[in-house]
Amino acid sequence: QVQLVESGGGSVQSGGSLRLSCTASGYINSGYCMAWFRQAPGKEREGVATIDIDTVSIIRYADSVKGRFTMSRDNAKNTLYLQMNSLKPEDTAMYYCAANPQLLGREALRSSQNFQYWGQGIQVTVSS
Numbered sequence: 708q709v710q711l712v713e714s715g716g717g718s719v720q721s722g723g724s725l726r727l728s729c730t731a732s733g734y735i736n737s738g739y740c741m742a743w744f745r746q747a748p749g750k751e752r753e754g755v756a757t758i759d760i761d762t763v764s765i766i767r768y769a770d771s772v773k774g775r776f777t778m779s780r781d782n783a784k785n786t787l788y789l790q791m792n793s794l795k796p797e798d799t800a801m802y803y804c805a806a807n808p809q810l811l812g813r814e815a816l817r818s819s820q821n822f823q824y825w826g827q828g829i830q831v832t833v834s835s
Contacts, residue, residue: 709733709824711804716829723794723833729787729804729826737761740811743778743789744819745800745831752803754816756789767816772798794833801828 715727727743735741742757756778759765766778777790787804805822807815814821 709735709806709808711806711824711826713802713804713826713829716802716831718832718834719794721794721796721833721835724790724792725794725831727789727791727802727804727829727831729789731785731787731806735760735785735806738808738810740807740809740815740822741780741787742805742807742815742822743787744803744805744822745798746803746828747800750800752819754819755802757811757815758787759810759812759815761810765812767813769816791831794831796833796835798831799833800831802831803828 710732713729739760743755744752745755746752756768775793779788804826806824807822811821
């Protein structure tokens, strides 16, 4: 069983930065896919960034955040990060960490239903 806990959300002005963290209890090893999703009020949950953890880990980003968001992982701390720069009001959403005990490739970003484990979510609010 994997439990995921997000931290680091908050409120910033447009152009600001935040770093989200997701700490996993239960070992996340090679062969897992992890991701950040977000959901704004009245909208579907959408994939932001994913990582297939393998001999060579592959990170993918949604077009809407490419060049602004960076995903990284600290193996020793079993923690996933999302560095968010140049934030825009449209980035305002609840952000969720997710994990799946299987590599998902390009499918990972397309649907939240691909993921088995979820964190409770953390709010990010960007004001103009």
